[in-house]
Amino acid sequence: MPTSATTLLRAIRALPLPSAGRPLIVGVDDWALRKGRTYATVVVDLERHRPLDLLPDRSAATLATWLRHEPQIHLVARDRSTEYARGTTMGAPSARQVADRWHLLLNTRQMLERWLVLVHPRLKQLPPTTPPAPSVRRTKAYSRAPAEVLTRAAAVERWQGLYDDVRRRVAAGQSLRRINRETGLARATVRKYAFAQHLPRHSLRGPGPSILDPYLDHLTARLDEGCENAMQLWRELRALGYPGTPKQVKRWLSQRRTRPAKTTIRRWQRSPAAATMTPPARLPVPPPKPLSWHLLRDPDELDPEAAATVAWVLQDGEGAKVVGLARRFCRIIHSSCGGRRADPASMVTFDRWLEEARRCGVRVVESFAASLDQDRAAVRAGLELPWSSGQAEGQINRLKLLKRSMYGRAKLDLLRRRFLLAA
Known part of the structure; x- marks a missing residue:
């Protein structure tokens, strides 16, 4: 077409937007216009499976203003955001709010992670429940310069x-x-x-990947045979396809020598007694985030190493209480997933769990339970009704694709038009 890009953009901005009808059940979620800095809101019609609008921010006032123009809406599915809860209450006070079940599970894991961060030094002192099996897998990063x-x-x-x-x-x-x-x-x-x-x-956090990791089995076997020559080990690895320099091999070997190298400076050499001393065997301590996932999983689904780690954490009295409460709440949520409506007995179980969690004596759990109590009506609706904000998450994935394909031109007004016209 013999026209400029600016003219095309102006023509797109002049196109009329499609009529979205009068939605009754909507889902709202936030998305990043510029990650970490600027966030906006997407509104989705959950019955028609189509986006309704893009709002310029994720504030309560903006959402409330949009909802006031749609007074027929009687249900809003959202995450646990207090801004969205307040905005829905201000803009559609008669609408029922539904807390997304996936976000409830995510918040439970985050609560468990916060507790693990607090008690991680104490958990390190617990004795292992089973002797750790010898493994060549790295549990910490290599020494640094x-x-x-x-x-x-x-x-x-x-x-x-x-x-x-x-x-x-x-x-x-x-x-x-x-x-x-x-x-x-x-x-x-x-x-x-x-x-x-x-x-x-x-x-x-656990160590990142290293180019030396695929060759740890060979290095461990040669070390058991008594080879402590770093250059010799490096030449062997190079014949096996190792692309790195001897520096990484020397770092690995420096932590496992039974005697000083010939080139070691005298004042840096350890005494023979210190060289033969080995630290007591202990299980590697996983970081809080992956450990929180292990603690919430079904024990039958854990591999032997993860099961031993979970049993190690459960030795702690407070840990057994926190993990027990978190697992019970996850079971309550899972019982209402898959389109199943929660029976009244499940609601009674949730109310009892909430009262117990609020008085458990663990500050992190009590804070989490207090936030659920403030949002109790939406949480109960999330357990009773099949609606969720999953469709909003799917629309955000499509929105991200459009935004990245418009790199440099993805202002909110143009992105909003393309997003709604593409639907």
Whole structure:
């Protein structure tokens, strides 16, 4: 077409939008126009399976304004966002709110992860329930160069300063929302620092992949045979296809030597007695996030290593209580999934669980239960009704594809038109 791109965009903006009808049941969810900075809201007709609108932000006032123009809506499915709950109450006070079941499961796992971050140092002191089986799998990262160690120490010092600042503000009575606004930290970070008794360490995460990992079996076998020559091991690995330099092999071997290397400086050499000492065998401590997934899974679905880790955590009295409550809540949610309507007995079970969780004596669980109690009507509706915000999640996936294909031109007004016209 003999026309410019700007003319085409102007023509697209002039196209009339399709009529969406009068929706009765809608789902709302947030999506990132610019991840980490700018968020908006998508509204979906759950009965007709089509998007209705894109709102410029995810505030309660914006959602309430949109809902006031659709007074016939009698059900709104949403996540656990307090902004969406307040906006629905303001804009459609007679509409029934439904909390999404997937988000309830996600919030349960996040609650368990927050508890694990707090008690992780204490859990490390628990004795293993079974002797750890010998394994060549890495449980920690390889040793780093001195410059990397200094950079890491500087970062930890910076995190410690931010943590101390958040704790001082909490002690002074400031709200988490105000701390988030004044410090510029993410809401999740402010909440994590506010509840943690010590600075949560990022080192709790597992090691990343290494090009040396596929050759650990060979290295372990050669070490058992007595070979502690790093260059010899590197030449053998190179013949097997290892693409790296000897540096990574030397790092791996330096942590497993039974005697100093010939090239080791004398003052750095350990005594023979220290060289023969081996630390007591312990199970590797998983990071809080994957450990929280293991604790919520069905015990019959766990592999032997994960089952031993779960049994190790359950030795702790508080841990057994927290995990038991989390698993019971997940079973209540699962009983209402798949289009099944929850029977009245399940609602009674949920009410009893909620009262028990609010008085369990564990602060993280009590805070989670209090948030569920504030949203009790929506949670009960999520357990009783088949509606959820799953369709909104699917529409957001399509919206992301359109946004990325329009890179550089994806302003909200143009993206909204293309999104609604493509439906």
